[in-house]
Amino acid sequence: MSSIVIAIDGPAASGKGTVSKAISEKLQFHYLDTGKLYRAIGAKYLEGDEPISAAKNLKYEDLDNYDLQKPEIAKAASEIAAIQEVRASLLNFQRNFSRKMPGAVLDGRDIGTIVCPSAKIKIFLTASLEARAYRRYLELQKTNSELKLEFIIDQIKERDERDQTRSSSPMVAASDAKIFDTSELSINEAIDEVYFYIQARIN
Numbered sequence: 001m002s003s004i005v006i007a008i009d010g011p012a013a014s015g016k017g018t019v020s021k022a023i024s025e026k027l028q029f030h031y032l033d034t035g036k037l038y039r040a041i042g043a044k045y046l047e048g049d050e051p052i053s054a055a056k057n058l059k060y061e062d063l064d065n066y067d068l069q070k071p072e073i074a075k076a077a078s079e080i081a082a083i084q085e086v087r088a089s090l091l092n093f094q095r096n097f098s099r100k101m102p103g104a105v106l107d108g109r110d111i112g113t114i115v116c117p118s119a120k121i122k123i124f125l126t127a128s129l130e131a132r133a134y135r136r137y138l139e140l141q142k143t144n145s146e147l148k149l150e151f152i153i154d155q156i157k158e159r160d161e162r163d164q165t166r167s168s169s170p171m172v173a174a175s176d177a178k179i180f181d182t183s184e185l186s187i188n189e190a191i192d193e194v195y196f197y198i199q200a201r202i203n
């Protein structure tokens, strides 16, 4: 028997982290936020490490060693994420994780297209730039009240563009992914809609 893989992709602050975690808890599946892998390498890069060797030597503990939510780490993550060798180094780890029984939820940018192209369920969560930036603004305000909404909008826009236009595994919805626009949904409504869709497909 093989594991049930749920791939949840989408742009920054589309709600994919919160939705993925909630779905994994409801189904009692394993959960991997693949953005953390790129953020941890981005953090090492900011400390002066060379990104390709940082990716090769990445350890699971590294994911807890930094304040990975910081905007400068998000920016560095999207820069190193464009390097093909960095992405290739992370493939095995992500694919091994997806084989955990009884199933795994992975969220990122290329899960349904490159990491787990044969995932049983593929979701692409999106929302307007304004809705996403406002959500990220509220989240980041908890730790840094000096951040301005305009700065977050610019950062997310720049990251979206870089993630969509890179030649290696650009962010794109898989052709067989179900697209959800969460602009007008509360987080609980988004979880309910996605869970309803998934339940109908795994029972």
Ligand code: CDP
Pocket: 011, 012, 013, 014, 017, 034, 035, 036, 038, 039, 074, 077, 078, 079, 081, 107, 108, 109, 110, 111, 159, 163
């Ligand atoms: O939480 P948020 O959506 O803002 O970002 P994240 O998922 O933590 O990802 C940070 C950055 O890592 C993204 O902007 C992408 O450049 C990169 N990433 C990627 O290229 N592929 C993935 N599977 C996950 C993240």
